[in-house]
Amino acid sequence: MENIALGLEMALTVENLVACFAGVFIGTAIGVIPGIGAMAAIALLLPMTFALDPTTGIVMLAGVYYGAEYGGSTASILLNLPGTPSNAITCLDGYPMAKAGRADTALFMTTIASFVGGSIGIVVLSLLTPAIVQVAKAFGPAEYFALILFCFVAVSTVGGADPKRNFAMVAIGALLGTVGVDIYDGVDRYTFGSHYLIDGIGLVPVAMGLFGLSEIIMSVRAGSHRVRHRVSFVSMLPTGQEWRRSALPMVRGALAGCFFGPLPGTGPSVAAIVSYANEKKLSKRPQEFGHGAIEGLAAPEASNNAAVQTAFVPTLALGIPGTPTMAIMIGALMIHGIVPGPLFISQEPQLFWGLVMSFWIGNVFLLLLNIPLIGLWVSFLNIPYRLLYPSIVILICVGSYSINNSVADVLVMLVVGVAGYVLRLHGFMPAPLLIGFVLSPMLEENFRRAMIMGRGDPTYLLSSHISAGALVLAGLLILSVVAGEPLRRRIAAARKRERATDNSNVTDDTQPGARKTP
Numbered sequence: 316m317e318n319i320a321l322g323l324e325m326a327l328t329v330e331n332l333v334a335c336f337a338g339v340f341i342g343t344a345i346g347v348i349p350g351i352g353a354m355a356a357i358a359l360l361l362p363m364t365f366a367l368d369p370t371t372g373i374v375m376l377a378g379v380y381y382g383a384e385y386g387g388s389t390a391s392i393l394l395n396l397p398g399t400p401s402n403a404i405t406c407l408d409g410y411p412m413a414k415a416g417r418a419d420t421a422l423f424m425t426t427i428a429s430f431v432g433g434s435i436g437i438v439v440l441s442l443l444t445p446a447i448v449q450v451a452k453a454f455g456p457a458e459y460f461a462l463i464l465f466c467f468v469a470v471s472t473v474g475g476a477d478p479k480r481n482f483a484m485v486a487i488g489a490l491l492g493t494v495g496v497d498i499y500d501g502v503d504r505y506t507f508g509s510h511y512l513i514d515g516i517g518l519v520p521v522a523m524g525l526f527g528l529s530e531i532i533m534s535v536r537a538g539s540h541r542v543r544h545r546v547s548f549v550s551m552l553p554t555g556q557e558w559r560r561s562a563l564p565m566v567r568g569a570l571a572g573c574f575f576g577p578l579p580g581t582g583p584s585v586a587a588i589v590s591y592a593n594e595k596k597l598s599k600r601p602q603e604f605g606h607g608a609i610e611g612l613a614a615p616e617a618s619n620n621a622a623v624q625t626a627f628v629p630t631l632a633l634g635i636p637g638t639p640t641m642a643i644m645i646g647a648l649m650i651h652g653i654v655p656g657p658l659f660i661s662q663e664p665q666l667f668w669g670l671v672m673s674f675w676i677g678n679v680f681l682l683l684l685n686i687p688l689i690g691l692w693v694s695f696l697n698i699p700y701r702l703l704y705p706s707i708v709i710l711i712c713v714g715s716y717s718i719n720n721s722v723a724d725v726l727v728m729l730v731v732g733v734a735g736y737v738l739r740l741h742g743f744m745p746a747p748l749l750i751g752f753v754l755s756p757m758l759e760e761n762f763r764r765a766m767i768m769g770r771g772d773p774t775y776l777l778s779s780h781i782s783a784g785a786l787v788l789a790g791l792l793i794l795s796v797v798a799g800e801p802l803r804r805r806i807a808a809a810r811k812r813e814r815a816t817d818n819s820n821v822t823d824d825t826q827p828g829a830r831k832t833p
Contacts, residue, residue, distance in 0.1 A: 325669030338378020346386025353383035355527030369651040374673045388425040404587045408611035419551040425616045426685040432617030433678045435569035436624030456764035461785035468789040488751025511723045518646045520728040525745040528732025561613040568614035572621030577628040583619035590618035642753035
């Protein structure tokens with residue numbers, strides 16, 4: 316209770332209330348725009364927090380993060396375009412509800428589900444983080460090395476895309492993270508004689524390029540079709556039956572989000588997918604899923620917002636980001652001179668508990684904002700993209716330049732953005748690259764410290780149960796990918812043969828004189 320009182324004292328100051336409101340408002344607005352996401356918004360606002368108190372700055376950036384998850388469902392429902400990656404599953408039942416003339420009910424239900432999921436996630440964050448800290452105090456260089464290596468493997472194998480491509484992206488990110496001066500020998504590495512690269516490549520230009528510019532290029536290339544919708548506040552409330560059908564799915568979805576949120580490489584997207592599949596399996600009306608089932612809307616929205624809140628657990632307690640957005644948050648903390656890790660809560664109790672209590676306030680702000688302002692977000696989607704996207708590109712360039720007043724940062728952002736776009740065209744996702752970029756210096760530092768403490772003996776990495784367990788789990792994940800590859804190939808070949816058979820049957824049926832199957 317003393318910690319909660321301390322957190323409320325910090326969160327209820329005028330500066331932090333204004334920062335929290337501004338963060339959730341901007342995050343919701345960014346989440347509404349299809350294809351942009353919270354990453355670009357956080358990277359863009361990061362330079363603005365340099366002049367703020369650390370607590371105020373982190374409260375604003377966190378508000379942008381979970382505000383974007385609220386707003387991302389709007390574009391998913393109205394346009395069938397996910398505002399954030401984790402809102403993609405919302406399209407499955409949200410858009411059919413909009414086509415059936417129930418967009419207002421769908422938007423209202425996502426707001427309620429997001430609030431419930433976020434609230435449960437905050438409770439878990441408050442209870443779980445101090446417990447993790449007690450375990451984290453036993454961590455040394457070997458344990459940190461093993462845990463970061465496990466994070467690399469988990470990001471590559473659990474993310475849902477091709478593991479080989481994910482491994483390649485993590486490796487590229489880790490290579491970029493080694494650019495600069497060696498922390499032990501003071502030798503320049505991969506600088507090619509450039510004074511700009513002596514201090515390494517900046518995190519913000521890389522994040523802006525990967526998740527801002529490349530997203531915009533992808534959206535412009537794909538093209539979009541806007542559909543105008545009118546939202547009625549009168550018909551917004553769900554029916555009594557829909558409330559009953561949504562109650563338990565929201566709780567189960569929030570619990571799934573609390574489980575997957577802290578895990579590296581999973582995050583809100585995996586949590587939303589798993590909760591949706593779980594509800595479809597448990598439902599008495601599985602045939603309605605994909606056609607406007609209210610459970611298929613409530614469960615994933617509660618899940619991804621709970622995952623967003625609990626994603627702060629490993630970030631604050633261990634200093635290890637589980638998602639690219641958390642990597643940006645770690646960068647923001649370090650810029651303010653704060654190092655997250657086992658001693659973070661004891662050394663910075665005002666910041667930690669002030670941040671946790673600001674989550675409650677931010678969720679209330681979002682509830683009050685999203686219900687009356689649904690009409691505003693709908694009209695916001697009708698802004699012509701030829702005006703919207705150039706404005707965002709200009710803001711991204713200004714944000715990159717303002718960090719060090721360096722044109723080189725803008726050039727890095729442009730190069731990384733174009734490279735990220737090309738990689739996406741070939742099926743390479745940018746998230747593993749950013750996680751590898753952020754964690755590779757930590758991986759190298761702890762490995763070399765462990766080797767110094769172990770006098771060069773590699774078995775020192777297995778000297779504790781924590782490090783040995785993490786390395787064994789990483790090995791099992793790699794083994795599962797290697798062993799499962801032939802099975803995946805056989806399944807893909809079988810599906811290809813099945814599609815070919817179906818196509819041949821359709822061709823036969825369309826021949827003259829062929830009898831059609833009823």
